[in-house]
Amino acid sequence: MDVSGLTILVTGFGVSGYAVADQTMQRGAHVVVVDSSTTDATRERARILENLGVDVRLGLEHTQCLPPDVQPDLVVTSPGWRPDQPLLAQAAHRGIPVWSEIELARRMQPADGPAWLAVTGTNGKTTTVTMLESILRAAGLRAVACGNVGLPLIEAALDPIGYEVLAVELSSFQLHWTDHVLAQSAAVLNISEDHLDWHGGLEEYAAAKGRIYEGVERACVYTVADERTRRLVEEADVREGARAIGLTLGAPGLSELGVVEDLLVDRAFVEDRRRTAAELARLEDLAHLGAHGAPPHVVLDALAAAALARSHGVEPAAVQAGLRAYRPGRHRAEVVARIDGVAYVDDSKATNPDSALASLRGVQSAVWIAGGLTKDADVDELVALCADRLRAVVLIGRDPGPFREALARHAPDVPVLRPSGGETDRDADRATYMRETVTLARSLASEGDVVLLAPAAASMDQFTDYGQRGDLFAAAVRELAGGDGP
Structure with a gap:
C-alpha cells in the first residue's frame, strides 16, 4: 500500500500512534494526530513530529469528533480507544476506514517482507513471544519481538535493513481493528474473562482473539485443553494447506506438541508423525523460569513458541538453545x-x-x-x-x-x-x-x-x-x- 498523498488521522499518541505518524509521514502522507493527553512527555513527542510536518492536536476537545477542517482518507486508532468512542463512531458512520496499526503495517509491508508468527491469548502472550524471539535468534534468523511488546509492529515490518521473521504479540484491542493479519502461523494460547467491558461480552472478546487465525498460511496453534481456542481454529478462514497444531502437557497425539516424562516433544513437524517424534528440549532447560522449576503454564508457553518456530522450519537444536537462553521479562514470575x-x-x-x-x-x-x-x-x-x-x-x-x-x-x-x-x-x-x-x-x-x-x-x-x-x-x-x- 502506498500512503503517499493520503490524509491519515491518527487517534492516540502513545508508542503505537507515534510510530504510525512517523512511518506514514516519511512516506508522503499528510498526518494529523489527536490525543487528550497534554503531559510534558506528550508535548515533547509532539514537538519532534511537528518539526517534521505532522499536525499534532493535544487536548480532550480534539478527541470528541472528527476535525472539521480535515477530510481523512483513513483513521488509524491506538488500541486503547473503544469502538463507541465518539470520534471513531463518527468515522464509521461516514464510511471512513478505521484500522489498527497492525492492519496498516500488513498493508504497507512489501510482498517480500518478513514472515509473521503471531500470538494472542488472555495470559502468556509476552512470555511466548519473547521465547519465540529467543528461539528464532538461536536459529540464526534476524528476528524481533514486536506488536504489543517491544518494537512497534509497523517499525519492524518496514525496517529498512529487513527482518526475516517477526514474533508478533497482539492484544484483543489491536485485533478488533484488524481484518488482515495473514500470519504465516498463529497461536491463541487461552481464552478467559478479560476486558469484557471493552468488547461487550466473552463471545465478542473471543471473536476478536480469533481474528489472528484469519488467512494463516501454515499452522493454527491452539491449546488442546481450552475448548474455546479449538473452536476458534475450527471457525477460522485459513489458506489452503494450513494445519491445526495442538499443545498439551501430556503425551502428544498426531499433529501435537507435548510432554513425555521430562521431554518436550514434537509430533507435528516431523516426517512420520504417526510413528516418530522429535525431542525439542528437556524440562530442566526451563528450570530457571520458576522457584521450583518451570510451572505448567510456562511449559505451555514454551510449547507454543516451539510450535510456531517449528512451523517456520527451525530445527530442534535451536528450539532447545533458545529456551535455555531465554530470560523472562520484568514482573513475570x-x-x-x-x-x-x-x-x-x-x-x-x-x-x-x-x-x-x-x-x-x-x-x-x-x-x-x-x-x-x-x-x-x-x-x-x-x-x-x-x-x-x-x-x-x-x-x-x-x-x-x-x-x-x-x-x-x-x-x-x-x-x-x-x-x-x-x-x-x-x-x-x-x-x-x-x-x-x-x-x-x-x-x-x-x-x-x-x-x-x-x-x-x-x-x-x-x-x-x-x-x-x-x-x-x-x-x-x-x-x-x-x-x-x-
Missing part, C-alpha cells in the same frame, strides 16, 4: 532473591485471577501477596483451587473484601494479614507500604516456601501500574536480602 531458604517471586503482571492461578500452580507452598483492583472479577474459584498451596496470605489493595470473603469460605485456617499503612498517594508512601507488606510475608514464611506477588488484580488503586508495584516489591526484597540478587 521473576525470582528476585532467596533468603533463608525462601524464594521471593515478582509476578506483578498477574493482574487477573487466571494469571494468578497459573502462578500459584507453579509453587507448592506460598505466602501469597494478593489484592488490588479486581474490576469485578471473581476470585472465589481461584482461592478454592489453590487453598491447599497457601501457607499464608498478605492482602494489599484498597478493598480486600472479595479476597477476605473467598479465603474465609475456602481457606479458613490460612493466616491472613494486612499492612497497617493505607496511604499510597505518594511514591514514598507506596515504598513504605510495600516494605511492610514484604516484612509481613517474611514473618509468615518458612524454609521451602515461596513469597509470591501474584495479586490477581490490577494495581491502579494504590500504584501507578503493575510495573511500579513489582519494582517496589523487588526493592523491598533486596533490602531484606542486603542487596543480593537471586
